[in-house]
Amino acid sequence: MEMVEKADHAQAxxxxxxxxxxxxxxxxxxxxxxxxxxxxxxxRQISQHAHSEVIGMQPEGNWIxxxxxxxxxxxxxxxxxxxxxxxxxLYSAAETLGISRDEMIALLHSGKAKYSSxxxxxxxxxxxxxxxxxxxxxxxxxxxxxxxxxxxxxxxRAMVRxxxxxxxxxxxxxxxxxxxxxxxIDQQEMAQDAINRWWWPSLMMFGPHDSESPRSGDAVKWxxxxxTNDELxxxxxxxxxxxxxxxxxxxxxxxxxxxxxxxHYDHGPIDWDEFxxxxxxxxxxxxQRMDHHKKVHQDGAWVRAAAEAYRQKKxxxxxx
Ligand code: BYC
Numbered sequence: 001m002e003m004v005e006k007a008d009h010a011q012a013x014x015x016x017x018x019x020x021x022x023x024x025x026x027x028x029x030x031x032x033x034x035x036x037x038x039x040x041x042x043x044r045q046i047s048q049h050a051h052s053e054v055i056g057m058q059p060e061g062n063w064i065x066x067x068x069x070x071x072x073x074x075x076x077x078x079x080x081x082x083x084x085x086x087x088x089x090l091y092s093a094a095e096t097l098g099i100s101r102d103e104m105i106a107l108l109h110s111g112k113a114k115y116s117s118x119x120x121x122x123x124x125x126x127x128x129x130x131x132x133x134x135x136x137x138x139x140x141x142x143x144x145x146x147x148x149x150x151x152x153x154x155x156x157r158a159m160v161r162x163x164x165x166x167x168x169x170x171x172x173x174x175x176x177x178x179x180x181x182x183x184x185i186d187q188q189e190m191a192q193d194a195i196n197r198w199w200w201p202s203l204m205m206f207g208p209h210d211s212e213s214p215r216s217g218d219a220v221k222w223x224x225x226x227x228t229n230d231e232l233x234x235x236x237x238x239x240x241x242x243x244x245x246x247x248x249x250x251x252x253x254x255x256x257x258x259x260x261x262x263x264h265y266d267h268g269p270i271d272w273d274e275f276x277x278x279x280x281x282x283x284x285x286x287x288q289r290m291d292h293h294k295k296v297h298q299d300g301a302w303v304r305a306a307a308e309a310y311r312q313k314k315x316x317x318x319x320x
Contacts, residue, residue, distance in 0.1 A: 022223055027153035030096035038222050041215070042152050043097050044113070045224065047104040050090035052116035053083050055289050059123040060132060068126055075172050076129065082165045089162065093154040109294055117275060118205050120283030127180055127187075127194035133173015135195070135202040135240065141166045142236045143206065151223040174243065181247045188248075195244070196252045203267075204275045206233040212272075237265050 014033045021028060028034055057080050064080070067073035091101050107113035118136055123129060141163060148159040180191040207213055207229040219225035227235075237256075244251050255268030277283060 022151055025223070027156060028151050029153045037218065038224075039097050041218055041222070041224060042155065043094055043099050045215075045219075046090055046094040046097075046152075046155055047099070047107070048114050048116075050087045050094060050104070051108050051113060052119065053087035053090060055115045055119045055293060056136075057083050058289055058292055059119055059121070059285075060129060062123050063126065063129050066126070067129075072176075079133070079169050079172060082169065086158075086162045086165070089158040090155075093152075093158045096154050105297060109290070109297075111281060111290075114279055115289075116205055117278040117283065118201050119289060120278050120285045121197070121201055122285055124197075125190050125194060127177070127190040128198065130173050130176030130180065130191065131194040131198040133169050133171075134177050134243070135173070135198050136205070137166050137169040137173060138240060139202050139205045139236050141170055142232050142239075146225070146227045146232060149223075149226045174247075177249065178247045181249065192249060195249050199252050200271065200274075201278075203233055203237070203270055204278075206230075206236070208272065208275070234264055237267055241265050 015035060018028070018032075018034055018038070021032070028038070060076065060080050060083075064073060064076055067076050091104060094104060095101065104113065108115065118139075123132070144159050144163050144166060148156055148163060150156045150159065177191050177195075180187040210216060210228045210230045213229050216225060216228055220228065241251055241256065253268045255266065257266055258264075259266045278286070281287075
């Protein structure tokens with residue numbers, strides 16, 4: 001009985017210290033004691049974020065061989081390489097919480113871990129590469145700037161670097177769209193078609209409305225999320241509508257209008273049936289994305305085995 005009481009007391013003390021830290025706005029670091037729910041919440045979110053970065057390389061990789069100039073190809077290659085790097089920082093941040101890379105990949109392959117809905121749509125034309133950079137990276141920046149102040153130290157620090165690279169990505173996408181809008185009628189139509197297809201899925205990247213978001217309660221309480229899904233979506237809409245106007249693109253939402261009372265753009269309804277279809281594995285490219293990831297992971301097994309053999313050899317040498 002006494003031992004149970006002692007354990008309860010220690011648990012209550014840990015919770016009190018943790019909550020005080022969160023309330024003061026201090027970062028939680030890997031060696032700090034933290035509630036199990038906080039650890040699990042972060043493992044889920046950070047690993048899903050990492051998977052999104054890596055799976056996101058697929059739709060863009062599809063256009064490396066078809067980029068319209070050497071300059072465009074170099075920029076696209078650099079961008080895709082950055083996304084791979086973001087995945088690696090994020091897997092490392094998640095590993096500090098006590099899960100291994102292998103476990104995270106196994107959860108992805110079994111369908112238990114999600115990745116961003118946006119990467120289950122196909123890239124049909126070069127303008128889609130512009131739309132991804134401008135809208136998808138644009139949406140990612142809005143979310144990630146907010147996450148720079150997330151309460152978990154390693155996640156917050158990874159975000160600082162990632163945001164710097166994402167702003168270059170957003171600009172390269174906007175440049176592609178701006179260039180096409182100054183081009184031929186066919187190019188302008190291609191750019192408009194891309195925004196017609198990518199606009200609504202980009203809004204879905206922020207997740208369900210706050211009233212339908214089961215994870216938000218804990219995330220806000222623990223300061224993992226510093227802004228809610230709807231707040232960030234609104235921020236993205238407000239800044240993107242103006243960018244579209246500057247280059248002559250039309251946002252495909254007939255209900256979109258500036259609300260003078262709030263100072264924000266009101267928008268039409270989002271198709272949440274489509275969102276849930278996609279996150280439950282039935283989007284246009286879910287199967288293709290997962291099949292490709294599994295194949296490449298399997299094909300790369302020899303690289304992981306060689307790296308491990310090299311590590312063991314070095315360890316042995318250092319002991320001699
Ligand atoms: N897609 O309670 P909610 C990039 C899930 S990559 C799929 O609101 P939460 C880039 C959610 O996981 C950008 N699933 O959850 C890369 C939950 O399901 P589980 C990726 C989604 O976590 C390459 C359920 O729906 N960014 O930038 O509070 C090239 C209920 O949702 C989505 C991040 O990952 C979605 N869109 O909020 C270019 C940012 N939305 O897990 C660009 C970090 C919701 O309970 N993540 N779900 O089974 C976050 O900020 C938050 O996790 C979310 C969702 C805002 C995404």
